Amino acid sequence: MKPVAIIGAGPAGIRAAQTLVAHGVYPILLDEAARGGGQIYRQQPANFKRSPAKLYGFEAHKASALHQTFDALREQLDYRPDTLVWNAEAGLLDTLHEGRVARVEYASVIVATGATDRILPAPGWTLPGVYSLGAAQIALKFQGCAIGERVVFAGSGPLLYLVAYQYARAGAKVLAVLDSSPLSAQARALPGLLAQPATLAKGLYYRAWLTSHGIAVHQGASLSRIDGERRVQSLKWRNAKGEQALDCDAVAFAHGLRSETQLADLLGCEFSWSHLNRAWLPQRDPAGRSSVPGVYLAGDGAGIMGADAAEIAGERAALALLEDLGYLVDPQRCAQLEQSLERIGRFRQGLERAFVLPTDWAAHAADDLMICRCEEVSAGEIRQVVGEGHWEINRVKAHCRVGMGRCQGRMCGAAAAEIIASESGRPVGEIGRMRAQAPVKPLPFGLEIEP
Amino acid sequence: MALLTRLAEGDRPALDFTLDGKPAIGLLGDTLLTAVLTCSEHLRGSDFSAEPRAGFCLMGACQDCWVRLGDGRRVRACSTLLEAGQQVIREPGRQL
Ligand SMILES: Cc1cc2nc3c(=O)[nH]c(=O)nc-3n(C[C@H](O)[C@H](O)[C@H](O)COP(=O)(O)OP(=O)(O)OC[C@H]3O[C@@H](n4cnc5c(N)ncnc54)[C@H](O)[C@@H]3O)c2cc1C
Numbered sequence: 001m002k003p004v005a006i007i008g009a010g011p012a013g014i015r016a017a018q019t020l021v022a023h024g025v026y027p028i029l030l031d032e033a034a035r036g037g038g039q040i041y042r043q044q045p046a047n048f049k050r051s052p053a054k055l056y057g058f059e060a061h062k063a064s065a066l067h068q069t070f071d072a073l074r075e076q077l078d079y080r081p082d083t084l085v086w087n088a089e090a091g092l093l094d095t096l097h098e099g100r101v102a103r104v105e106y107a108s109v110i111v112a113t114g115a116t117d118r119i120l121p122a123p124g125w126t127l128p129g130v131y132s133l134g135a136a137q138i139a140l141k142f143q144g145c146a147i148g149e150r151v152v153f154a155g156s157g158p159l160l161y162l163v164a165y166q167y168a169r170a171g172a173k174v175l176a177v178l179d180s181s182p183l184s185a186q187a188r189a190l191p192g193l194l195a196q197p198a199t200l201a202k203g204l205y206y207r208a209w210l211t212s213h214g215i216a217v218h219q220g221a222s223l224s225r226i227d228g229e230r231r232v233q234s235l236k237w238r239n240a241k242g243e244q245a246l247d248c249d250a251v252a253f254a255h256g257l258r259s260e261t262q263l264a265d266l267l268g269c270e271f272s273w274s275h276l277n278r279a280w281l282p283q284r285d286p287a288g289r290s291s292v293p294g295v296y297l298a299g300d301g302a303g304i305m306g307a308d309a310a311e312i313a314g315e316r317a318a319l320a321l322l323e324d325l326g327y328l329v330d331p332q333r334c335a336q337l338e339q340s341l342e343r344i345g346r347f348r349q350g351l352e353r354a355f356v357l358p359t360d361w362a363a364h365a366a367d368d369l370m371i372c373r374c375e376e377v378s379a380g381e382i383r384q385v386v387g388e389g390h391w392e393i394n395r396v397k398a399h400c401r402v403g404m405g406r407c408q409g410r411m412c413g414a415a416a417a418e419i420i421a422s423e424s425g426r427p428v429g430e431i432g433r434m435r436a437q438a439p440v441k442p443l444p445f446g447l448e449i450e451p
Numbered sequence: 452m453a454l455l456t457r458l459a460e461g462d463r464p465a466l467d468f469t470l471d472g473k474p475a476i477g478l479l480g481d482t483l484l485t486a487v488l489t490c491s492e493h494l495r496g497s498d499f500s501a502e503p504r505a506g507f508c509l510m511g512a513c514q515d516c517w518v519r520l521g522d523g524r525r526v527r528a529c530s531t532l533l534e535a536g537q538q539v540i541r542e543p544g545r546q547l
């Protein structure tokens with residue numbers, strides 16, 4: 001019989017694997033990373049020595065629990081690290097491992113591909129020394145490095161305060177945190193956030209820690225531009241009081257996260273517009289079933305809900321898969337998991353209200369702002385195509401190449417959509433969805449094909 | 452000048468490599484990105500303006516960190532670990 005495949009060894013994929021194994025299934029687990037854990041519980045290279053407490057802070061026990069679960073599973077599944085899934089279709093996955101391509105046949109698949117930063121660019125964002133918030137965290141967690149000596153953190157979302165805090169704790173000089181969400185938004189969001197008081201408390205703790213250590217935290221503050229000759233030397237930011245300048249040698253910014261949905265798209269899953277995520281997401285029922293039989297979705301790859309939810313959704317999706325294959329599963333456990341997901345969903349609504357996407361971003365973006373860093377397409381070039389009467393995002397892409405470069409719109413897609421929507425006077429949910437294309441990431445030249 | 456600053460895990464074995472033909476030193480467990488950017492300021496030139504780039508996402512998403520190795524392979528610097536003796540070549544990019 002063809003095997004069950006899981007794509008992604010983050011919290012969602014690992015819990016899914018554990019659940020399948022517990023029911024006697026021997027799954028294939030494919031992950032592009034070298035070691036299991038996913039984004040939040042990313043493991044440092046094997047010869048690094050920092051303790052879990054140093055690396056994961058409050059989440060150390062969860063990280064250790066997940067890594068231990070994974071280590072215990074190793075003999076009971078076909079784990080393939082360093083393996084990119086670059087194409088997916090009914091019953092087949094195309095993979096790349098150490099320069100060799102191969103095909104994996106599957107009976108059912110759980111897609112648990114996680115998320116990357118959501119980027120709304122500021123002028124100067126391609127200068128060396130400017131990184132996404134996630135990148136800043138990876139430099140520290142995975143490599144023991146800071147992105148510079150005098151770092152400014154900007155944008156919004158839960159990672160903003162968390163990463164600034166982690167940097168300061170690790171001994172980096174954090175010059176300022178520029179939070180684009182106004183304080184009023186955070187006050188309004190409080191009722192939703194109280195659905196998960198512990199997580200709310202952590203967020204408040206990070207910010208309080210920063211201010212009590214003399215680090216400037218500004219609310220309602222946005223990056224106007226980043227300047228420098230061949231690398232970051234200074235930036236300008238503004239708030240209601242006007243524009244201010246700051247000398248720095250590194251900037252990390254992002255506005256929350258975006259789901260990695262390309263494989264779900266290639267698998268033919270139906271998508272719908274999510275107001276909460278301000279993004280097109282593959283549809284999933286409360287158990288994680290997609291619109292395509294045999295294809296299941298779990299974790300942040302199908303909508304941003306955070307690490308705890310990813311673990312729960314991974315288990316729930318695996319149970320759904322087992323149920324559909326005729327296995328006996330515990331209905332009470334299924335109901336419990338769905339209830340937990342619902343509770344976290346309420347918290348998520350609060351978070352999204354607290355860290356609002358700056359809806360006036362597109363209106364403020366100057367024509368010469370580079371939106372696509374792969375092909376260097378500017379806001380003005382996108383606007384020109386819209387001016388010629390195009391507003392459907394794939395059409396606009398065909399005309400000015402935004403989203404067509406090597407990152408396939410991962411970095412520019414959200415920003416391009418905001419510009420098109422604002423310029424064409426349509427809601428951003430009504431300009432269409434940027435289609436994924438195989439290979440979902442560039443393949444090197446001169447590939448060997450496995451027999 | 453370096454772009455990245457090491458804050459922890461400094462006591463690892465050193466690995467020699469070359470950067471554009473000149474000798475350089477990284478540490479065991481460094482990615483190519485870390486090894487290059489702890490001793491210099493960029494990884495590649497943009498394909499459209501030749502402006503310097505130094506990666507952006509560190510998670511294999513932006514594709515703005517590709518470098519060439521001595522054996523002709525092109526690899527993503529953020530997700531490739533440094534090996535002793537590697538020849539890392541930065542591509543200058545192009546101006547349109
Ligand atoms: C840099 C970063 C830091 C974060 N930090 C936090 C945090 O501190 N707290 C928090 O609550 N949330 C954090 N998040 C949010 C995070 O998305 C979730 O908390 C959690 O990691 C989601 O788990 P997951 O299993 O859904 O996905 P992930 O943990 O992202 O795991 C997905 C896995 O899928 C693999 N993958 C993706 N595409 C492919 C492919 N095509 N082929 C093969 N493998 C593939 C990836 O390599 C990855 O290992 C962070 C996100 C990012 C990007």
Ligand code: FES
Pocket residue numbers: 505506507508509510511512513514515516527528529530
């Ligand atoms: S830095 Fe983005 S892919 Fe390497």
